[in-house]
Amino acid sequence: MESKQGISRKDFLKLSAAAGMGIAIGASGVGAVLEINNSTATSKSTSAVKEDDMIPLYGIHQPGIITPQQTYMYLAAFRITTKSKSDLIVMLKNWTKFCNLSAAGGTMKLSDNSLLPPADTGETLDLLPSNLTLTFGLGRSFFVDDEHDRFGIAQMAPRYLNDIPRMPRDNIDPAISGGDICVQVCADDQQVAFHAVRNLIRLSTGQASLKWMQEGFASGTPGKTPRNLFGFKDGTANELHLSSAGYDQVVWAGDDEPDWMRGGSYLAYRKIQMKIESWDRTSLADQEATFGRSKVSGAAFGAHGEFDSVDLSQQPANSHVALAKQTKQQIHRRAYSYTDKVDPRTGNVDAGLLFISYQRNPDQQLLPMLRLMQNKDALNSYVSHVGSGMFACPAGLKEGRYFGQTILEA
Ligand SMILES: C=CC1=C(C)c2cc3[nH]c(cc4nc(cc5[nH]c(cc1n2)c(C)c5CCC(=O)O)C(CCC(=O)O)=C4C)c(C)c3C=C
Ligand SMILES: [Fe+2]
Numbered sequence: 001m002e003s004k005q006g007i008s009r010k011d012f013l014k015l016s017a018a019a020g021m022g023i024a025i026g027a028s029g030v031g032a033v034l035e036i037n038n039s040t041a042t043s044k045s046t047s048a049v050k051e052d053d054m055i056p057l058y059g060i061h062q063p064g065i066i067t068p069q070q071t072y073m074y075l076a077a078f079r080i081t082t083k084s085k086s087d088l089i090v091m092l093k094n095w096t097k098f099c100n101l102s103a104a105g106g107t108m109k110l111s112d113n114s115l116l117p118p119a120d121t122g123e124t125l126d127l128l129p130s131n132l133t134l135t136f137g138l139g140r141s142f143f144v145d146d147e148h149d150r151f152g153i154a155q156m157a158p159r160y161l162n163d164i165p166r167m168p169r170d171n172i173d174p175a176i177s178g179g180d181i182c183v184q185v186c187a188d189d190q191q192v193a194f195h196a197v198r199n200l201i202r203l204s205t206g207q208a209s210l211k212w213m214q215e216g217f218a219s220g221t222p223g224k225t226p227r228n229l230f231g232f233k234d235g236t237a238n239e240l241h242l243s244s245a246g247y248d249q250v251v252w253a254g255d256d257e258p259d260w261m262r263g264g265s266y267l268a269y270r271k272i273q274m275k276i277e278s279w280d281r282t283s284l285a286d287q288e289a290t291f292g293r294s295k296v297s298g299a300a301f302g303a304h305g306e307f308d309s310v311d312l313s314q315q316p317a318n319s320h321v322a323l324a325k326q327t328k329q330q331i332h333r334r335a336y337s338y339t340d341k342v343d344p345r346t347g348n349v350d351a352g353l354l355f356i357s358y359q360r361n362p363d364q365q366l367l368p369m370l371r372l373m374q375n376k377d378a379l380n381s382y383v384s385h386v387g388s389g390m391f392a393c394p395a396g397l398k399e400g401r402y403f404g405q406t407i408l409e410a
Pocket of ligand 1 (some may be wrong): 228230232233234235236237238270272273274291293310320321324325330331352353355366369370373383
């Protein structure tokens with residue numbers, strides 16, 4: 001596959017090899033050598049690879065939060081297995097180098113030694129960066145695990161980082177919930193996204209292990225709100241805070257947080273099964289009343305266009321949108337659909353929504369919504385919450401720094 005400028009990832013790799021220098025990163029468990037050099041991965045690479053499908057890792061905020069949604073997403077959570085702070089730092093340094101390289105469309109060196117496994121798994125060699133973003137978040141247990149200040153950083157914990165409390169209708173499976181570190185990997189090419197997760201797993205060998213991984217998709221026409229598996233436009237209300245001031249109000253953590261968290265955000269995750277078979281037997285009128293919006297246009301009851309304001313007096317009392325509105329809070333939603341196995345007893349498909357929202361204060365914004373919805377939402381007849389997580393995503397990374405540095409070296 002070739003970019004606009006006629007240079008493929010393979011050619012970029014050759015270019016990088018000529019211009020950059022290999023940095024040995026021992027102790028990674030894979031004996032990897034990263035073919036990376038910052039000037040290669042940023043300035044040079046942008047002229048060599050199609051610019052508009054590359055999202056830099058570095059910036060004021062982490063990528064993948066207010067970035068327009070890519071088509072594919074992996075959400076993965078890791079458990080840190082090492083007790084050594086310095087080993088953890090090595091892993092995070094390796095991850096950072098790898099993420100910067102991958103976001104710029106580069107690949108780790110395959111190998112100088114054919115007797116060793118290649119450092120990179122290789123499946124992106126001919127692929128473009130595809131808007132790859134990697135967004136990191138830290139769970140409460142990163143700071144304090146079972147009351148234990150595992151890396152001497154308990155005092156660095158951000159203000160609102162707590163697991164989402166148990167809700168009345170929860171069916172949460174701990175095996176797909178929580179974790180010390182999570183990474184949301186998004187790209188417009190599924191293989192590019194999976195490659196990133198897979199190599200993060202490899203680079204964590206000996207220091208961390210994968211706890212769970214979720215895979216999602218969000219198909220839609222560019223510029224239009226994607227539809228969820230109930231066939232409704234999902235994400236319309238994000239429009240309400242789509243401005244720099246709006247993001248400051250809704251998404252970015254502020255002055256009441258430790259330095260490293262200011263400009264970061266809290267990622268809330270809920271894996272929500274959607275009973276698509278029973279939904280598909282529901283009348284259109286009941287489906288629309290469940291949300292309080294038209295299925296085709298996405299307009300709220302009593303309104304004409306998708307983005308017209310919601311008149312609460314026109315909404316069924318227990319409709320999903322009415323309940324969200326009643327809280328007078330906003331969150332930034334970035335959900336992906338998922339499909340999984342068939343239940344052999346019923347023939348029903350396990351499908352649903354990987355609900356992801358970003359907010360500056362989950363206690364104030366998300367939890368009141370979740371509580372109200374769990375108690376009253378018309379949607380409850382069709383959904384079941386099976387996975388859960390809350391992660392603090394630090395502010396964006398500065399070039400030359402590694403992920404977590406401001407916490408671990410404070
Ligand atoms: C606690 C927060 C929320 C959960 C959990 C949640 C689950 C969920 N939502 C849909 C589908 C739709 N949600 C819509 C709007 C909407 N949802 C939330 C919050 C949660 N949703 C908010 C804050 C809003 C915005 C309300 C507003 O201000 O108008 C919509 C309508 C269109 C839109 O704005 O996106 C749909 C459709 C599903 C299917 C689901 C669980 C599976
Ligand atoms: Fe919703």
